[in-house]
Amino acid sequence: MSIALYIQGRNRSYTPHQSGWVAFASSFAKSADSRLTLITQGLPPDKAAQLGGFGADEVMVVDGMPPVSDLHNSIEALFPLFKEKGKTFILFGNDTHSKALAALIAARLEFGIVTGVGALPESFSPLVLTRKAFSGKVLTSTLVGKPGVVLVFNAGVGEAVAGISSPVIAELHLNGNSDEGIVVDSEETGDGKQLLTDALRVVSGGRGMKGPENWKPLEELASVLGAALACSRPVSDEGWRSHHEHVGQTGKVIAPELYVACGISGAIQHVAGINGSKVIVAINKDKEAPIFEVADYGIVGDVNTVLPSLIKALKE
Numbered sequence: 218m219s220i221a222l223y224i225q226g227r228n229r230s231y232t233p234h235q236s237g238w239v240a241f242a243s244s245f246a247k248s249a250d251s252r253l254t255l256i257t258q259g260l261p262p263d264k265a266a267q268l269g270g271f272g273a274d275e276v277m278v279v280d281g282m283p284p285v286s287d288l289h290n291s292i293e294a295l296f297p298l299f300k301e302k303g304k305t306f307i308l309f310g311n312d313t314h315s316k317a318l319a320a321l322i323a324a325r326l327e328f329g330i331v332t333g334v335g336a337l338p339e340s341f342s343p344l345v346l347t348r349k350a351f352s353g354k355v356l357t358s359t360l361v362g363k364p365g366v367v368l369v370f371n372a373g374v375g376e377a378v379a380g381i382s383s384p385v386i387a388e389l390h391l392n393g394n395s396d397e398g399i400v401v402d403s404e405e406t407g408d409g410k411q412l413l414t415d416a417l418r419v420v421s422g423g424r425g426m427k428g429p430e431n432w433k434p435l436e437e438l439a440s441v442l443g444a445a446l447a448c449s450r451p452v453s454d455e456g457w458r459s460h461h462e463h464v465g466q467t468g469k470v471i472a473p474e475l476y477v478a479c480g481i482s483g484a485i486q487h488v489a490g491i492n493g494s495k496v497i498v499a500i501n502k503d504k505e506a507p508i509f510e511v512a513d514y515g516i517v518g519d520v521n522t523v524l525p526s527l528i529k530a531l532k533e
């Protein structure tokens with residue numbers, strides 16, 4: 218059995234979600250009684266080694282690749298490595314680039330593919346995976362019949378502990394051409410500062426904010442907390458905020474440590490995008506709003522009075 222995890226660095230570093238994926242992949246490999254090879258792209262060797270220390274046995278530090286947006290040639294260059302290091306399982310996180318790569322590599326290797334993996338398999342032989350369905354309302358068991366499988370992890374999985382392994386590091390220069398065959402163009406930033414999908418804290422506004430002119434307190438709260446901004450779908454449909462901030466079933470799926478929902482009812486389609494959050498705080502003037510069913514802390518009140526008090530208290 219051989220297991221490989223692929224991580225594309227961000228700004229020549231890695232994010233907390235990515236270290237969580239290494240930790241989770243490490244537990245996965247241990248349960249399968251196998252070694253874990255981490256394949257990194259866009260990371261300098263020292264950062265790749267640090268990331269590997271979250272549980273990998275071996276790190277392949279790849280450079281000389283075409284730009285990550287050039288998916289076709291990325292696959293061409295990486296294919297032999299995936300084939301050698303991921304004979305049984307090839308694992309990916311759920312960022313835009315990884316998901317696109319996962320689908321193509323599964324097709325190319327004629328592997329099965331399972332997305333939305335948030336728990337270790339129920340069994341390896343046969344491979345049975347537990348996954349959420351219907352916006353997280355039910356858990357399903359997925360039986361995989363293929364001998365080789367590509368898996369895409371959810372954000373927020375894995376308890377990352379630095380330095381728990383001392384992986385062997387190998388640097389690899391791949392000669393990837395670039396003809397921009399298939400280009401994945403992704404723009405994920407919500408607030409221009411950090412990627413919404415990477416953020417550990419998120420402040421989000423719904424239709425209860427009443428209009429784009431009322432976003433100042435949310436921006437201020439986000440700034441005090443060091444958080445990214447998000448919104449419900451009607452807010453982006455109305456053009457109050459960019460679609461890049463929309464979370465939910467049809468938007469981004471996020472799993473921050475803290476999610477603050479302001480004037481959001483908590484419809485099932487919204488909750489589908491945020492129910493991986495560790496702590497949910499909801500501010501809503503309707504005490505019956507469904508968001509309170511999933512919130513860890515709820516404040517029943519008007520955002521116009523609660524937000525300024527909250528910001529003042531946090532500043533103090």
Ligand SMILES: Cc1cc2nc3c(=O)[nH]c(=O)nc-3n(C[C@H](O)[C@H](O)[C@H](O)COP(=O)(O)OP(=O)(O)OC[C@H]3O[C@@H](n4cnc5c(N)ncnc54)[C@H](O)[C@@H]3O)c2cc1C
Pocket residue numbers: 422423424425426448449450451452463464465466467468479480481482483484485486487490500501502503506518519520521
């Ligand atoms: C197929 C499908 C996919 C969908 N996908 C998504 C998705 O991905 N993401 C998503 O968000 N939605 C999605 N929706 C829409 C979803 O069903 C809800 O309509 C939407 O989430 C509601 O947004 P909201 O909570 O901002 O607005 P509303 O439902 O209008 O809720 C506004 C809330 O603000 C509160 N409020 C009002 N004024 C104040 C105030 N002054 N102070 C405090 N609270 C106040 C109200 O009590 C209310 O609870 C989808 C729907 C469908 C059918």
